Amino acid sequence: xxxxxxxxxxxxxxxxxxxxxxxxxxxxxxxxxxxxxxxxxxxxxxxxxxxxxxxxxxxxxxxxxxxxxxxxxxxxxxxxxxxxxxxxxxxxxxxxxxxxxxxxxxxxxxxxxxxxxxxxxxxxxxxxxxxxxxxxxxxxxxxxxxxxxxxxxxxxxxxxxxxxxxxxxxxxxxxxxxxxxxxxxxxxxxxxxxxxxxxxxxxxxxxxxxxxxxxxxxxxxxxxxxxxxxxxxxxxxxxxxxxxxxxxxxxxxxxxxxxxxxxxxxxxxxxxxxxxxxxxxxxxxxxxxxxxxxxxxxxxxxxxxxxxxxxxxxxxxxxxxxxxxxxxxxxxxxxxxxxxxxxxxxxxxxxxxxxxxxxxxxxxxxxxxxxxxxxxxxxxxxxxxxxxxxxxxxxxxxxxxxx
Numbered sequence: 001x002x003x004x005x006x007x008x009x010x011x012x013x014x015x016x017x018x019x020x021x022x023x024x025x026x027x028x029x030x031x032x033x034x035x036x037x038x039x040x041x042x043x044x045x046x047x048x049x050x051x052x053x054x055x056x057x058x059x060x061x062x063x064x065x066x067x068x069x070x071x072x073x074x075x076x077x078x079x080x081x082x083x084x085x086x087x088x089x090x091x092x093x094x095x096x097x098x099x100x101x102x103x104x105x106x107x108x109x110x111x112x113x114x115x116x117x118x119x120x121x122x123x124x125x126x127x128x129x130x131x132x133x134x135x136x137x138x139x140x141x142x143x144x145x146x147x148x149x150x151x152x153x154x155x156x157x158x159x160x161x162x163x164x165x166x167x168x169x170x171x172x173x174x175x176x177x178x179x180x181x182x183x184x185x186x187x188x189x190x191x192x193x194x195x196x197x198x199x200x201x202x203x204x205x206x207x208x209x210x211x212x213x214x215x216x217x218x219x220x221x222x223x224x225x226x227x228x229x230x231x232x233x234x235x236x237x238x239x240x241x242x243x244x245x246x247x248x249x250x251x252x253x254x255x256x257x258x259x260x261x262x263x264x265x266x267x268x269x270x271x272x273x274x275x276x277x278x279x280x281x282x283x284x285x286x287x288x289x290x291x292x293x294x295x296x297x298x299x300x301x302x303x304x305x306x307x308x309x310x311x312x313x314x315x316x317x318x319x320x321x322x323x324x325x326x327x328x329x330x331x332x333x334x335x336x337x338x339x340x341x342x343x344x345x346x347x348x349x350x351x352x353x354x355x356x357x358x359x360x361x362x363x364x365x366x367x368x369x370x371x372x373x374x375x376x377x378x379x380x381x382x383x384x385x386x387x388x389x390x391x392x393x394x395x396x397x398x399x400x401x402x403x
Contacts (some may be wrong), residue, residue: 008044008170010398011189013177013212015043017153017384018376019204020160021391029395030402034169035198037191039176039208044157046282048348048384052231052262052270055079055089055149056382059096059114059122060250066365067382070393074386075147079174081139081152081388086158088265089151093121094245097130099333103249104141110249111143121146136241138336145400148245150265172196174271179204180216187372191325194263199306200398201368201373207281207352209377218370220377222354223300225298226281226293229273230321231348232331234261234338241335241342242269248334258331271343275351276321277314284348286321305359367394374398 006206011027012019017037023034035328036043055078061067082089114122123144125133129143161171174193178203181188189196205212213220222374234242247260262270280290297303307314328340354362366378367390374394383390 005014006033006197007186008035008196008198009402010035010200010202011196012202012204013189014038014204014206014209015040015157015161015171016046016048016206016389017044017157017160017308017387018206018379019202020157020164020203021387022204022394023164023169023391024160025210025388025391025395026398027164027169028062029399032402034164035196036164036169037177037189037196038171038173039174039192041173043161043171043173044154047349047352047380048157049154050284050347051153051381052273053150053152053261053265053383054245054385055091055147055151057094057114057119057147057386058117058382059110059119059143059145061113061117061382062364063113063116063226066367067363067386070365070386070389071382072117072119072391073172074382075132077388078151078156078385079149082156082161087155087159089395090265091147091149092244092263093133093144093146094148094247095125095130095133095137095142095144096249097137097142097334098249098285099294099371101140107141107143108256114143114145118146119145121197134243134246136335136337136360137246137382138334150245150263151261156384156387160301177212177215199372200401202394202398203373203375204379206379207350208353209352209375213368213377216370216373216375218368218373218375220375221366222356222366222377223297223302224281224352225297225303225355226283226304227275227277227285227353228348229275229346229347229351231245231272232324232343234269234271236345237340238338238342239269240311246334259327261331261334272327272345273349274317274320274327276317278350281350281352283350300355300357302355302357302359306355306361307359309359327336351380352378353380365390369397372401
């Protein structure tokens with residue numbers, strides 16, 4: 001294994017949107033030497049590059065939580081960044097639709113949260129008003145959320161990367177992190193491409209973040225469980241059924257938003273996702289199986305505690321994963337005119353869901369500190385929306401360590 005005698009100020013593990021946003025924020029605050037270590041051969045290879053491209057408003061998140069604070073701040077930062085860097089995006093707004101009276105209390109709670117989180121463009125809609133925004137939607141009441149938008153986060157990270165390199169930062173791809181040693185106060189990161197020496201380490205490893213923390217001598221206190229979100233795409237001739245974004249009222253018991261419709265910034269409309277357990281950390285299809293990942297997951301007490309609580313939901317999602325008809329039936333609750341042959345399978349993403357030992361799904365962001373290191377252990381949606389805000393928070397913590 002080859003190495004370098006150079007000692008970087010900061011090494012960032014993970015070339016997704018959180019890692020690159022952190023590097024960019026650090027460069028804006030000081031003349032730090034920074035290296036990003038990415039396991040794959042390009043940036044944004046996993047969660048960042050496989051999400052639905054929504055700029056979230058902040059309506060869903062508990063007021064005062066890290067998600068709420070970072071989403072509302074990060075949303076405005078993201079819009080500004082896209083405008084300043086000519087990244088194609090759109091503030092199109094979205095509908096959250098209650099299908100029946102049982103969902104009205106949850107819709108009321110969403111409206112309350114949104115207003116408490118500072119949203120100014122929320123409008124409560126009666127049944128007939130829903131049709132003004134989405135003529136083909138089914139529902140009894142809803143919310144229009146004007147702050148929501150769309151973008152391609154791969155485009156965002158591409159610009160992050162160019163700016164990082166233009167300011168002297170280094171990006172090393174095919175550099176999967178393997179282990180950490182400490183020598184005379186210096187961190188020595190063993191990677192597939194050689195040794196990297198640094199004064200400070202930031203773990204933005206996403207699906208591998210808990211394992212990276214352990215390799216660094218930090219007990220994460222949780223385990224990442226991968227959930228695959230499978231998408232369908234609407235056939236071109238039926239795209240007229242959906243104008244922008246349509247969401248159901250989410251089940252408050254789960255950190256998932258339910259099957260919804262999303263117009264993509266580069267064209268087309270996606271429908272989904274479901275949330276089915278993946279049998280590999282990077283398990284983007286049913287064929288992706290890792291015995292090692294499965295053994296680790298099934299040996300974790302938190303997994304079985306979660307399974308005992310939510311097995312009904314798991315069976316439902318599993319059935320919908322294999323049954324196109326069941327998936328379409330879920331979509332028809334929002335758009336009744338949509339038919340079986342109007343959609344086709346269109347890939348998947350994998351969510352790194354942090355799970356507590358007691359089986360609780362970690363809902364908020366989880367960022368912990370160690371000696372000369374920070375570990376981002378849970379940053380799911382709205383992590384991409386909030387990336388610049390999260391990066392700012394991490395960079396300020398790092399700078400305090402350099403004082």
